[in-house]
Amino acid sequence: MKSRTIEFWFDFASTYCYPAAMRIEAVAARQNIEISWHAFLLGPIFNHQGWDDSPFNIYPAKGAYMWRDMERLCGDLHLPFQRPSTFPRNGLMAARIACRHASADWLPEFVRAVYHANFARDRDISTPNVIADCLHTAGQSSDAILSEASQPSVKEALRKETEQAIQRGVFGAPFFFAGDEPFWGNDRLERAITALGA
Amino acid sequence: MKSRTIEFWFDFASTYCYPAAMRIEAVAARQNIEISWHAFLLGPIFNHQGWDDSPFNIYPAKGAYMWRDMERLCGDLHLPFQRPSTFPRNGLMAARIACRHASADWLPEFVRAVYHANFARDRDISTPNVIADCLHTAGQSSDAILSEASQPSVKEALRKETEQAIQRGVFGAPFFFAGDEPFWGNDRLERAITALGA
Numbered sequence: 001m002k003s004r005t006i007e008f009w010f011d012f013a014s015t016y017c018y019p020a021a022m023r024i025e026a027v028a029a030r031q032n033i034e035i036s037w038h039a040f041l042l043g044p045i046f047n048h049q050g051w052d053d054s055p056f057n058i059y060p061a062k063g064a065y066m067w068r069d070m071e072r073l074c075g076d077l078h079l080p081f082q083r084p085s086t087f088p089r090n091g092l093m094a095a096r097i098a099c100r101h102a103s104a105d106w107l108p109e110f111v112r113a114v115y116h117a118n119f120a121r122d123r124d125i126s127t128p129n130v131i132a133d134c135l136h137t138a139g140q141s142s143d144a145i146l147s148e149a150s151q152p153s154v155k156e157a158l159r160k161e162t163e164q165a166i167q168r169g170v171f172g173a174p175f176f177f178a179g180d181e182p183f184w185g186n187d188r189l190e191r192a193i194t195a196l197g198a
Numbered sequence: 199m200k201s202r203t204i205e206f207w208f209d210f211a212s213t214y215c216y217p218a219a220m221r222i223e224a225v226a227a228r229q230n231i232e233i234s235w236h237a238f239l240l241g242p243i244f245n246h247q248g249w250d251d252s253p254f255n256i257y258p259a260k261g262a263y264m265w266r267d268m269e270r271l272c273g274d275l276h277l278p279f280q281r282p283s284t285f286p287r288n289g290l291m292a293a294r295i296a297c298r299h300a301s302a303d304w305l306p307e308f309v310r311a312v313y314h315a316n317f318a319r320d321r322d323i324s325t326p327n328v329i330a331d332c333l334h335t336a337g338q339s340s341d342a343i344l345s346e347a348s349q350p351s352v353k354e355a356l357r358k359e360t361e362q363a364i365q366r367g368v369f370g371a372p373f374f375f376a377g378d379e380p381f382w383g384n385d386r387l388e389r390a391i392t393a394l395g396a
Contacts, residue, residue: 069381187385191270
């Protein structure tokens with residue numbers, strides 16, 4: 001029996017995760033597919049590949065293209081977009097919270113709020129006050145969640161999630177799994193859903 | 199006034215150029231868009247980026263994913279696909295011919311024949327006999343075209359085309375231009391056509 005859950009692996013600094021995070025709930029709902037949310041960190045994976053920065057910064061032609069492509073893509077989707085003044089932003093705190101609360105009913109709204117802060121409002125998502133605002137947007141009070149985010153068990157959970165991503169062949173983001181079937185990139189979201197619905 | 203011509207930049211070793219080359223004529227014809235065919239070499243561009251091989255070989259997780267994605271993609275498009283036993287294949291001779299005869303009416307059929315040889319039949323497109331077969335498929339006799347392909351002016355024309363690609367920010371293939379607007383990847387073909395048709 002096929003799983004009716006799509007796994008969504010995302011990194012809060014990743015540009016193409018922004019449209020994916022904004023779209024995935026509607027796309028999945030149309031086919032009655034559940035979403036399993038997996039925050040992880042691309043940084044260690046890029047380090048693993050010998051990069052100490054985003055490939056969009058290391059390879060300037062690729063980076064220039066990506067920013068233009070993002071403008072077009074967000075325009076097509078009617079998503080607000082502002083190129084972040086710092087890229088990539090440090091999404092560690094947000095990722096720890098998203099990993100710890102992956103099954104919470106407020107998680108999707110928090111995830112969208114963080115992407116909106118980073119890519120629509122150019123806010124620094126590494127700072128506690130911005131993350132607190134995102135938690136408030138999701139209807140949560142922030143103090144307990146923020147202080148819990150620096151506990152060793154929460155740090156360890158995110159490390160394990162990122163390690164699992166590497167083990168399963170994740171090399172970029174967004175990444176989707178339909179069962180064991182891998183799909184990379186915002187452009188593959190619909191195809192991943194189709195794989196589950198077939 | 200908008201140009202009604204899409205530029206199609208392709209490398210004969212590039213996996214994702216195979217579905218693009220097979221699809222582009224039908225997709226463009228539906229909108230009455232002309233195609234300007236630009237064979238070039240990714241190798242010098244990858245060298246420029248510090249790579250001495252395809253990134254799909256340098257980064258194994260990315261490569262493993264790409265082969266699975268190609269199987270799926272070709273399956274969805276009903277295109278025959280066989281993973282080449284050598285990757286990337288040397289497409290220099292084919293690219294020189296395609297560059298020299300970019301405007302010939304038989305060029306699209308030759309291009310498709312070369313991609314079919316490489317990605318559907320696992321034939322070595324670096325060899326004159328395979329390229330001769332591709333020329334025959336396109337209704338051409340091969341001797342004069344093959345010997346012309348090693349003339350200095352033909353070699354120089356391909357070098358200049360590749361240099362132009364670098365100057366215009368091409369960093370991968372397939373690459374499309376709708377006027378000055380850049381589009382990277384088989385997944386962006388329809389969007390590039392839309393940019394011209396709007």
